[in-house]
Amino acid sequence: MRALLLHAPGKWGWEELQEPDGDGVLVRVQQVGICGTDYQAIRGRQPFFTYPRRLGHEISVQVLESTSDLAQGTYCAVNPYMFCANCQACKRGDTNCCYELRVLGIHQDGAFTRLMRLPAFSLHPSASLPPTVLALVEPLVVGYHAVKRARISARDQVLVVGQGPIGLACALVAKALGADLAVMDIREDRRRSGLRLTERALAPGENPEIVVREAFDGDLPVTVIEATGNRAAVHQSYQLVASGGTLVFVGLYVGNFEFDDPDFHRRELTLRASRNGTHDDFCAVMSLLENGTIDPSWFITDQISLNEVPDRIGSLDGARGCIKAMVDMSAAC
Numbered sequence: 027m028r029a030l031l032l033h034a035p036g037k038w039g040w041e042e043l044q045e046p047d048g049d050g051v052l053v054r055v056q057q058v059g060i061c062g063t064d065y066q067a068i069r070g071r072q073p074f075f076t077y078p079r080r081l082g083h084e085i086s087v088q089v090l091e092s093t094s095d096l097a098q099g100t101y102c103a104v105n106p107y108m109f110c111a112n113c114q115a116c117k118r119g120d121t122n123c124c125y126e127l128r129v130l131g132i133h134q135d136g137a138f139t140r141l142m143r144l145p146a147f148s149l150h151p152s153a154s155l156p157p158t159v160l161a162l163v164e165p166l167v168v169g170y171h172a173v174k175r176a177r178i179s180a181r182d183q184v185l186v187v188g189q190g191p192i193g194l195a196c197a198l199v200a201k202a203l204g205a206d207l208a209v210m211d212i213r214e215d216r217r218r219s220g221l222r223l224t225e226r227a228l229a230p231g232e233n234p235e236i237v238v239r240e241a242f243d244g245d246l247p248v249t250v251i252e253a254t255g256n257r258a259a260v261h262q263s264y265q266l267v268a269s270g271g272t273l274v275f276v277g278l279y280v281g282n283f284e285f286d287d288p289d290f291h292r293r294e295l296t297l298r299a300s301r302n303g304t305h306d307d308f309c310a311v312m313s314l315l316e317n318g319t320i321d322p323s324w325f326i327t328d329q330i331s332l333n334e335v336p337d338r339i340g341s342l343d344g345a346r347g348c349i350k351a352m353v354d355m356s357a358a359c
């Protein structure tokens with residue numbers, strides 16, 4: 027079978043692979059979402075990345091060989107976070123920040139191929155969700171985990187900064203939990219996406235604090251979720267949290283974050299990072315999808331085949347109006 031390999035930034039090639047044998051459930055890849063991490067890897071801007079690498083970590087699959095728990099033909103979302111289960115973080119249940127964490131498609135080869143063998147615990151089956159939606163589960167889990175880290179309650183004032191797919195996932199989940207939601211983005215097309223979730227889709231303008239206070243009747247939000255990974259936006263987000271509030275960093279930028287310590291104390295802020303998600307987060311997102319509480323199918327704006335990836339992926343990177351590009355793997359051979 028053929029697999030698509032990223033040899034170096036911008037350099038793609040096909041490799042011939044043996045069909046996988048050994049441990050794990052044999053699955054056929056169905057859909058693979060393209061995310062910011064992939065675009066960064068293709069541009070050579072991903073700090074945790076080594077080449078050559080087979081991309082693909084937002085994955086849906088179909089089970090080819092039934093197991094005791096999974097019938098042949100079942101569609102599943104895939105948890106691509108391979109943790110060690112033995113380190114201090116794993117033993118505490120924080121498998122998302124395992125010291126030895128290996129993510130499919132990033133630290134080890136991912137889903138740009140026809141067949142894979144995956145551990146049964148990484149498969150989340152659904153009888154009702156289509157493979158396109160199942161491939162959105164991983165980015166939704168990233169948003170769900172960030173909202174969980176923010177510990178928001180119903181009617182809390184929440185601002186999500188950045189309306190790319192992860193910011194949208196955060197906003198979708200926060201809204202489902204009953205948050206008093208506003209979103210912000212400098213890009214008009216991304217604010218338009220945010221408008222599907224709240225009428226308060228804000229442009230930061232000259233003075234973001236004035237804009238945000240206007241949206242929250244003079245208050246600042248008690249929770250700000252930062253989903254841009256942009257240095258200026260990260261520092262700006264810090265200024266937009268109410269006293270006693272919480273700032274969650276789900277976007278990642280490579281650099282130092284600095285703040286004035288007396289100001290941090292005066293406002294008694296809580297600052298949290300959010301990384302990936304856990305098995306429980308996958309289960310929670312699966313039930314939110316299956317019971318119809320969230321519907322992210324409109325995230326998918328572009329569909330291409332695996333053969334088209336080398337030629338077309340560059341034009342999707344940062345493209346206006348593109349929320350999520352999905353690679354249809356059904357023709358992969």
Ligand SMILES: [Zn+2]
Nearest residue numbers: 061062063083
């Ligand atoms: Zn991703």
Ligand SMILES: [Zn+2]
Nearest residue numbers: 110113116124
């Ligand atoms: Zn571990």
